[in-house]
Amino acid sequence: MTTALDLITGAMDDAGIIGVGQTPLSEDTNKALTRLNAMIAQWSRRRWLVYHLVDVVFTGTGALSYSIGPGGDISANRPDRIESGYFRQLAGVPGNNVDYPLYILQSREDYNQIILKTMTSVPAYVFYDSAFPLGNIYIWPVPNQTYEMHLSVKPALQSFPTLDTAFNLPPEYEECIRLNLAVRLRVAYQLPPDAELIGLAKVALNTIKNTNAQIPLLQMPGDL
Structure with a gap:
């Protein structure tokens, strides 16, 4: 089962912070965990990112x-x-x-x-x-x-109190979280923007938006 540590390790790999087969330092994973939860907290306030x-x-x-x-x-x-x-x-x-x-x-x-x-x-x-x-x-x-x-x-999306917390969101969120966290980690480590990574993160985010989009029927006052 995917854990917060798996998401973070994958994001650091996507961001080019670690190489294939490398294990991130505990200081780096704790730093990334803070940014992961901050990102999820922001998403919880956006109707089209809450499922x-x-x-x-x-x-x-x-x-x-x-x-x-x-x-x-x-x-x-x-x-x-x-x-x-x-x-x-x-x-x-x-x-x-x-x-x-x-x-x-x-x-x-x-x-x-x-x-x-x-x-x-x-x-x-x-x-x-x-x-x-x-x-x-x-x-x-x-x-x-x-x-x-x-x-x-809107309920709060799942947070990750520890690195061992299991991922418990719809499957399409996993890649979206990993890629968007990777974009944020490149900024945190003062690495130059990666256009391909940013593009993939946007595509994954748009998938979530389209999946969650619910447009209510237009209602007008009865006296109009």
Whole structure:
């Protein structure tokens, strides 16, 4: 099974930092591991580099806001943004609950324009304040009864805490990670750009983008 060390060794080989059959020094592999995790963390914030969305589910309690993150009201990884959302009406016949969309307010400025933020009614909008270490989710209007909230967010891609951590991503990510790490390592070791390596890294990255691309249907307001 491929490990972080295998990815790093392959990347250093692709970058021309080590030769065939050579073993990198521990100082070099630790340096590369840091850069590997930094690259993965950046990729985790790009929708087209994340291969799926996760459904964060919580019950609306009538609170004005809910914190999300380790130790928050919602125990989940702190997302950078909300991609989409809906709420489920729990009243009624079990198994026939109705879902209604939540529209995303994309900025604090939009949320600030709401005149009566404590108004209770059927929810319609959600605003996400990406504070750190806990983000804050605002549902408006404040739910007037118990609803089940569903928010789609990007999960963090796999990180590699140690060199022995096993690779656990879709197969197409392996070459993409190795080649793009190789490009970064050439920069780190102050080597001149390698046009062929950069080209291969871009092709691999475009494969990931095309695989993950999901374009939602265009929706227009009903009164237009």
